[in-house]
Amino acid sequence: MSPTLAVFYLLAAITLGSAVAVVSSRNVVYAVLALLLSLVAVAGLFILLLAEFLALVQVLIYAGAIIIVLLFALMLTRVEEFARVRDNPQRPIALVVAGAVLGILIAAFLRFSPATQELKHVGVTALGSELFTRWAIPFEVASLVLLVALIGAIVIARAGGRE
Amino acid sequence: MSLAATVLVPLLGLLALFTFLSAVVLSLVWIERKFLGRIQMRLGPMRVGPFGLLQPVADAVKLVTKEDVMPFGANRALFWVAPLAMFIPAFMVWVTIPFARDWVIRNLELGLFYVVAVSVLSIVGLVMAGWSSANKYAVLGALRAAAGLISYEIPVVMVALAVAMLAGSLNLVEIVERQAPIYAVVAPLGALLLLFSGLAETGRTPFDIYHAESEVAGGPYIEYSGAHWAVFYLAEYVSTFALGVLISLLFLGGWRGPWLPPVLWLLIKAYAVILVIFWMRGTFPRLRIDQLMSLGWKVLVPLSFANILIAGVQLYYRWPWWALTLMSVALIVAVSFEVYRRVVLAGGKPEVELVPARELRRKVPVREEFKTTKVSSEGQQG
Numbered sequence: 001m002s003p004t005l006a007v008f009y010l011l012a013a014i015t016l017g018s019a020v021a022v023v024s025s026r027n028v029v030y031a032v033l034a035l036l037l038s039l040v041a042v043a044g045l046f047i048l049l050l051a052e053f054l055a056l057v058q059v060l061i062y063a064g065a066i067i068i069v070l071l072f073a074l075m076l077t078r079v080e081e082f083a084r085v086r087d088n089p090q091r092p093i094a095l096v097v098a099g100a101v102l103g104i105l106i107a108a109f110l111r112f113s114p115a116t117q118e119l120k121h122v123g124v125t126a127l128g129s130e131l132f133t134r135w136a137i138p139f140e141v142a143s144l145v146l147l148v149a150l151i152g153a154i155v156i157a158r159a160g161g162r163e
Numbered sequence: 164m165s166l167a168a169t170v171l172v173p174l175l176g177l178l179a180l181f182t183f184l185s186a187v188v189l190s191l192v193w194i195e196r197k198f199l200g201r202i203q204m205r206l207g208p209m210r211v212g213p214f215g216l217l218q219p220v221a222d223a224v225k226l227v228t229k230e231d232v233m234p235f236g237a238n239r240a241l242f243w244v245a246p247l248a249m250f251i252p253a254f255m256v257w258v259t260i261p262f263a264r265d266w267v268i269r270n271l272e273l274g275l276f277y278v279v280a281v282s283v284l285s286i287v288g289l290v291m292a293g294w295s296s297a298n299k300y301a302v303l304g305a306l307r308a309a310a311g312l313i314s315y316e317i318p319v320v321m322v323a324l325a326v327a328m329l330a331g332s333l334n335l336v337e338i339v340e341r342q343a344p345i346y347a348v349v350a351p352l353g354a355l356l357l358l359f360s361g362l363a364e365t366g367r368t369p370f371d372i373y374h375a376e377s378e379v380a381g382g383p384y385i386e387y388s389g390a391h392w393a394v395f396y397l398a399e400y401v402s403t404f405a406l407g408v409l410i411s412l413l414f415l416g417g418w419r420g421p422w423l424p425p426v427l428w429l430l431i432k433a434y435a436v437i438l439v440i441f442w443m444r445g446t447f448p449r450l451r452i453d454q455l456m457s458l459g460w461k462v463l464v465p466l467s468f469a470n471i472l473i474a475g476v477q478l479y480y481r482w483p484w485w486a487l488t489l490m491s492v493a494l495i496v497a498v499s500f501e502v503y504r505r506v507v508l509a510g511g512k513p514e515v516e517l518v519p520a521r522e523l524r525r526k527v528p529v530r531e532e533f534k535t536t537k538v539s540s541e542g543q544q545g
Contacts, residue, residue: 059284060276064284067287071294
């Protein structure tokens with residue numbers, strides 16, 4: 001087993017193990033911290049795929065921003081309320097949906113098998129020009145979606161404040 | 164590459180870096196106490212060693228030998244992991260920070276982005292500490308730390324982006340090499356933005372609301388003592404030093420300078436930036452949390468976007484570098500005046516007049532009742 005493969009299995013184990021901890025943990029704060037670990041391990045997987053930029057974006061956006069916002073929201077709630085979260089009635093539905101997504105992903109990967117391609121390092125300059133020329137429209141659509149979400153959040157927050 | 168080259172050499176580099184950073188933190192603690200003392204017309208530490216030079220060492224020994232206390236009801240695992248969770252990212256940042264052209268452990272292509280992304284992670288340690296301490300002040304402090312980080316991370320990223328645009332690279336070595344003239348002259352707005360938002364991120368006064376002693380009594384650190392508290396302290400000073408070095412690298416030309424060796428130039432610049440930071444601590448009162456949020460969202464975030472815009476205009480139309488300087492200075496003056504007009508002029512005349520200690524006798528006449536009252540020993544007892 002090459003060192004790269006060993007590192008891959010280690011990172012994959014951390015990703016999956018902490019992902020299981022996210023959904024099975026009784027304590028919501030533990031769940032969020034496990035999610036952080038899982039996301040950072042995914043960043044490690046990106047580095048193994050020679051995609052450093054994506055790895056850093058993963059750390060900055062997910063670990064840096066989203067996890068902090070989640071923790072921020074948790075700090076505003078009471079610790080005693082967390083115990084009830086375990087008895088979420090949506091569990092069976094969530095299990096079905098997650099299983100379906102997993103099935104689709106596995107089917108997709110089996111059909112296309114991207115692992116046979118040779119890995120090659122793409123510099124951030126090449127990535128940027130590709131993103132803003134060939135993929136400019138999807139990129140702008142994605143930012144539009146984020147903008148809509150942002151405005152929606154502000155509208156909801158303001159409506160709640162007036163009552 | 165042999166095993167020795169891939170594992171041993173970076174490991175030795177990390178060890179050397181850790182030793183160096185510990186020495187830097189000791190020196191920073193001494194400089195801060197001395198400098199603040201001078202600002203407040205005191206001598207600062209004088210007892211241990213000549214000029215109190217050994218005071219930080221004495222403090223470190225005291226902290227390590229102190230008993231580690233964990234409050235009843237605290238979350239044991241998170242409580243002990245939290246200091247490390249804050250320290251490791253603060254230390255990891257240094258992997259790619261160059262001290263001179265070849266004095267760097269790993270010269271990453273995305274160095275600047277790496278520094279910005281990894282330094283964000285240390286806030287998780289603070290939040291863990293705040294939540295696991297089973298203390299209301301700690302939770303409030305953690306909440307403030309998270310809010311502050313979310314607000315001030317945006318200007319930091321945007322300033323880094325503007326610098327990357329000017330240099331055409333995210334590599335820290337290349338950014339330093341391509342500064343002609345230094346970016347503090349080309350983009351003074353960016354330098355100021357990075358200084359202010361960096362101060363808020365590292366939790367230095369006047370932006371230290373998350374561990375403000377007078378409001379949340381130390382915030383996330385409130386229940387920590389001894390060696391674990393020392394790790395937090397170390398992480399905070401390492402981050403402050405990282406901010407000083409980052410500002411020197413991005414805006415002050417890094418290790419470049421005449422006569423002296425490059426490493427020395429970088430250290431001189433970084434310590435100069437840190438002295439300014441300590442100076443601000445000694446001069447300005449702490450902002451309230453609402454003022455901090457207003458400053459972040461209403462001033463620094465829009466300014467950081469404007470900074471990118473003017474850098475883009477200058478680059479697109481290929482104007483000479485001083486065009487960007489002029490635009491930056493115009494923005495700084497306009498925004499400063501607007502803030503001054505809204506905050507100071509609209510607030511009316513302040514009721515309290517601040518008088519420097521040495522002008523106290525001249526400016527404030529001694530009141531009659533103080534003059535006539537004779538302080539006697541009986542009076543004090545009664």
